[in-house]
Amino acid sequence: MTPQSDLPIAVIGAGPVGLAAAVHLLEQGLPVKLYESGSGVASNLRDWGHVRVFTPWRYCIDQAGRKLLEAHDWRMPAPEAFPTAGELVEHYLEPLARLPELAPAIETGARVVGISRWGADKVLSKARGTRPFMLVVETANGTRRDSARAVIDASGTWQMPNPLGAGGIAAEGEGEAENAGRIAYGIPDILGRDRALYSGRTTLVAGSGHSAANALLDLARLADAELGTAFIWVTRGTDLVRIYGGGDADALPARGELGADVRELAESGRVSLVTGFATVAIRAHENRLIVEGETADGLRQVGPVDRIIAATGQRPDLSLTRELRLDLDPWLEGVKALGPLIDPNEHSCGDVPPHGHRELSHPEPDFYTVGIKSYGRAPTFLLLTGYEQVRSVAAALAGDMVSADAVQLVLPETGVCTVPSSALGAASKGCCGGPAAKEADGCCVADVEAKAVGRGGCGCGVAA
CATH class of the missing domain: 3.50.50.60 (FAD/NAD(P)-binding domain)
Structure with missing residues (x-):
């Protein structure tokens, strides 16, 4: 040897x-x-x-x-x-x-x-x-x-993408062949190579990270160009402060802009937003999919939809x-x-x-x-x-x-932080607990939920 x-x-x-x-x-x-x-x-x-x-x-x-x-x-x-x-x-x-x-x-x-x-x-x-x-x-x-x-x-x-199942295990029906072919994990190229899969169809986006934000904004652009394109957003949590971020106070302006854009999209009513939704099952329904989840009010069904994007990490x-x-x-x-x-x-x-x-x-x-x-x-x-x-x-x-x-x-102090909703858009001195960092310090943040985020994205924070 x-x-x-x-x-x-x-x-x-x-x-x-x-x-x-x-x-x-x-x-x-x-x-x-x-x-x-x-x-x-x-x-x-x-x-x-x-x-x-x-x-x-x-x-x-x-x-x-x-x-x-x-x-x-x-x-x-x-x-x-x-x-x-x-x-x-x-x-x-x-x-x-x-x-x-x-x-x-x-x-x-x-x-x-x-x-x-x-x-x-x-x-x-x-x-x-x-x-x-x-x-x-x-x-x-x-x-x-x-x-x-x-x-x-x-x-x-x-x-190794996380499954849609909120418990960390694949939701019932998630792995069935007729369903699995309509579920995308990661960041599909909605406006490019995957356009035909989403054009004129209804898509459910699951997740509350920047990957989900990227997909939602691309679907909104597609909907502007292609009639019949619609989308639904479901999140397990109820506080979306992490995805909305620090707005103009973000040390990485492109990241702050992404958060502001997806917040505006959600508040505009163009996307149907369902929070506090823990996915438990994917069910076939007349060649489409129904997503079933637990909520504070009991089981709820969302859909039918044609495709699902799992931005769940x-x-x-x-x-x-x-x-x-x-x-x-x-x-x-x-x-x-x-x-x-x-x-x-x-x-x-x-x-x-x-x-x-x-x-x-x-x-x-x-x-x-x-x-x-x-x-x-x-x-x-x-x-x-x-x-x-x-x-x-x-x-x-x-x-x-x-x-x-x-x-x-040295890391930036604002952006994807756990802060009260009232702090959105404000300089968040106590957000990260560390000394203030300037953009010149050079940080590139990646969201593990997708390993990247679009225009809004942070791909350069991703390891292979």
Whole structure:
């Protein structure tokens, strides 16, 4: 067996945070192997390539990646322009992945389906840390087992959408073939490639995050152009302050504008809004769908509708790491150290303190969860947070603990905050509890419920 010190560090997921991790590791002189399940890098971002992000180019790029690109005569697009997710891939992530320093380390079409230690299951303790990691990798040519000295899991949560069922389990009838084909999870391209599916039809949008807002606004534009297009909005909660946000006080103006626009749409009566609705069943009805939910007044049916958009969030895939010793928050399923700081029952905006390799590690030596997956089911994540996470982790793996511990992170104070409705539109000094942050501090917020949000969107906060 190859000596452990000569083995590469495995990075799972070639999205923006995974690619940044590889760059930082190479910068530290460490060997890297980057696995991407899609046919190209950043395959998750390509799914919502039509979505424009909240923050300008200058906030969407990892500085180590930029340095490497500029050494090859790359020029960053207009710093103040707001890219779509597709443009981030085309003009930043793909050029980065093609660089001769990085390209040999990347394998696409390689899905890591399991991680363990060679010769040791989760129970065995003896000499555990001296055993290399074993990665089970599925490719078009079959399944193989690779070895790694350390593992950085940047695989994200995009491929694991939450079900419509309000209890976290699929609603009755949700998975039935005749129903499932009419349910979209994530951010469908309503005005583009998916237009024919929604034009002239009635769509129910479930969710109260920015993903839902993006879908609702696109459906409103479609309804302006296509007769017979209608839409219904259902939310489990009754207070929509998080989606409406801080308006003009938001440190990210595009995000504030999105909240203001969807609030105006809801108050205009153009969309039928049902709050306090906990979905329990999807029922077929004359080639259409009826959605049944629990409300304060008992069971209620909404519909019939032709299609459903489930903007209900994502969750991490824990099957990947079942044989590793992880310390996870019991309800968020992200890294435990972050749980109390990002719990959506208490927090929903920028009051997460700086954190790096120490908070992102686990009882399993040399295994780190980074990017959106480190937040588990929590509702917000910052792309620049992910870049700082992997910078710290790479330094720790290189043995530079001074640099690894020198973590800096400043988040915006307004926006998606848990504040009383009366505070909407006001500067919310106490909203996040931290010091005031300026837009110049550079934050890019992503809604875990969709990993991105449109024009209104915040795609650049999303890990692959």
